[in-house]
Amino acid sequence: MPVLTSTRIDVTALLGSVQSPARGGIASFVGVVRDHHGGRAVARLAYSAYAPMVEAECARIIFEAQRRWPVAVALRHRIGCLEVGDVAIVVAVGAAHRDAAFEACRFVVDEVKLRAPIWKQESYVDGGVGWVEPAAVEPRIPAESAR
Amino acid sequence: MPVLTSTRIDVTALLGSVQSPARGGIASFVGVVRDHHGGRAVARLAYSAYAPMVEAECARIIFEAQRRWPVAVALRHRIGCLEVGDVAIVVAVGAAHRDAAFEACRFVVDEVKLRAPIWKQESYVDGGVGWVEPAAVEPRIPAESAR
């Protein structure tokens, strides 16, 4: 399944997809569109992406997580127009033990935010629009990059 | 809402209950009955509890979490007979930022396992039954305990 989707994310289905009779712990993170950002009231927002790279980079992130922890990972990120309260990202991780589930879930969320080429344009209640530019953090560039 | 329930836990409803327009991050943990324990195939299990103390202790755990992090917390633990694959525990934590959501969720799960008086009797596929006794860890006893 691709990471990016332009339709509503089914959280319950993703949680179910990482569960199995041997995996008793499911840690998850759901990110929802907030009503405020930087002191301004947000009406709605639009996510855009460099889609092929998002898929490639997220596949690498999941691969890295699975080299560190014995886990199943499901990851979805919505693009297009979202309203306040809509689900923007879901990461679900199933493992036999909760330590691995929590740690891998946190890892995947952090890495997606740091590395996936996705952008967010907010529309404010007062009428303006703005690109969200988090304090530009350099994504870690793997030593064995590209080729 | 009481923590203990003898009916199916509605994970989606709990996730929704900790979300608000100001809380954009929801971390959760879902614990599911596994098919093996200590090398034996588990058919089903029964959770029992010292119910009034579970409610009191879990209220204290949530209070402690909310003194440390600005979070909303929902917690349910099922009791009675469960089959493999049934949801036994759900902890959902909503916060404005994911750090607080993850940390508080982990804290609540860990403390419930350490402090809530709940017991588990497994029925094995080969016919036996057994009380699950995790390597008995002393729960931390708060200095200002009881009265």
Added chain:
Amino acid sequence: MTAAAPATVAVHVLLFASYAERLGFESLELRLPASETVAGVVERIRALPGGNGLPIQPLCAVNLTHVPLEYPVTAGDEIAILPPLAGG
């Protein structure tokens, strides 16, 4: 004046799960000398038939709160002797 008879207090003792199975009951009223501790309650329960299967230092709670074994008991206390916890 004669010396006062030693004061006693009544407490409720609760057993759960494997401990209730070993002793064959889930609750018991117990009369104790005043100024007894939780450890003294455990000692009395361990002296009952089946009680030697309990650890000398089990996990205990008084009035719904975890307490150390040196915790003093008072009249009307609900004292719970708890097998290893296995929730979650």
Added chain:
Amino acid sequence: MTAAAPATVAVHVLLFASYAERLGFESLELRLPASETVAGVVERIRALPGGNGLPIQPLCAVNLTHVPLEYPVTAGDEIAILPPLAGG
């Protein structure tokens, strides 16, 4: 024998989000001297109208992978100049 003309390579440059808005396009074919780096590509894009709004050292990717600015480019590469990421 005369000296060979300097070899050139063609690459695809992609812009996104606020950077595409500033320069007014999302993709561009660029011919570069062989043995150029990503930094050289950025320098050329910053020289276009609207390009000085881009940082001197933006985040870049080659063929769907994050790379440092010293990364060499080769013929046919897809070079993306990425505004600060804001997913999740």
